[in-house]
Amino acid sequence: METRTLDTLSRHQTAVVTALHSDGAERRRMMDLGIVPGTAIRVEMVSPLGDPVAYLVRGSVVALRREQAAKIEITLQPAEETQP
Amino acid sequence: MTVHTTTSHACETCPLGTNAQLIRLGINVEGWNYVVALAGNPNTGKSTVFNALTGLRQHTGNWPGKTVTRAEGGFLYQDERFKLVDLPGTYSLLSSSLDEEVARDFILFGQPDVTVIVVDATRLERNLNLVLQILEITDRVVVCLNLVDEAERHGMTVDDRALARDLGVPVIPTVARRGEGIPELLAAIHEVASGAYKARPHRINNHNPALAQAIDTLAAQIEARFEGLPNARWVAMRLLDGDERILEAVRSGELGILARGAQPVGSALQQEAA
């Protein structure tokens, strides 16, 4: 299992959050959006300039800036578990 | 402005419709018996529910500059006068953009008799974060499970009875835009306000003894310093969590304004910013 950060995830790939490296208000915000270890997350849409990126989290779309995504550690989900 | 409503949307179980007992009072909130807060994530239909109950026309829809401060309106139901407060959308009681603070301050310190949490049936999981946070501080809650038409359109059915059982508070399915479920929502609000409904709110009990003691100690000090402040334990937990905004409100004495029932912290700031 490969460990990397969310900003490296490409379109339509699904990953699972393993750790949050942000702190304070930003960490709080991520948790309020349901981004906690164990959460499945997928790239939904990439803005023209590649930043921010819209992610699908728990049935909602959340836009994150690259620097925020870089503080979210993920593991890639095996291909067979990837949602359509 | 007083609009006497006829039953525009019949309730299936009651031919006459309980809606017939609703009298929308517009901006008239004089002599209210109960205060009802409308909380929820952005875009769940709070203002739509507010308009349905008060007859007012709060802006609805997704555009910048909608409900940033609270809006108030009134309605009469079963001979009781209700003051309804439409709050800005918020994902959490813990985060702190200005409009979210307006909502947080009112839910925590405004002492509403009932808090109606409007949730999006298509995004239930994310919406439940706020529901669980509010259930930690009050059991006088009605969950308005809105946008069930959208959920159906996406092939989703939400088991509202199971949800009500798990949360321990009433859950009323609605399509607020079409007025569906509003009579049932009114009945639930009335039951919770009058104390007829006995809630058994879902609470998380995983506090360790050291933390519980720290909260007790701090909460007692907060209560002594800010007499009459509701939810001192919540404030204590925020302090232990290092919440800068709350720390500042305690230090500056700003928190005391809330205890005296004046404009909440957030809305005072909001007006400055506007």
Ligand SMILES: Nc1nc2c(ncn2[C@@H]2O[C@H](COP(=O)(O)OP(=O)(O)O)[C@@H](O)[C@H]2O)c(=O)[nH]1
């Ligand atoms: N399909 C559908 N749309 C709704 C329903 N309730 C509200 N809306 C729409 O959802 C949007 C957001 O509603 P609004 O009341 O402004 O949400 P608020 O941000 O929570 O105050 C508006 O376009 C409403 O017309 C509903 O039950 N079904």
Ligand SMILES: [Mg+2]
């Ligand atoms: Mg609104």
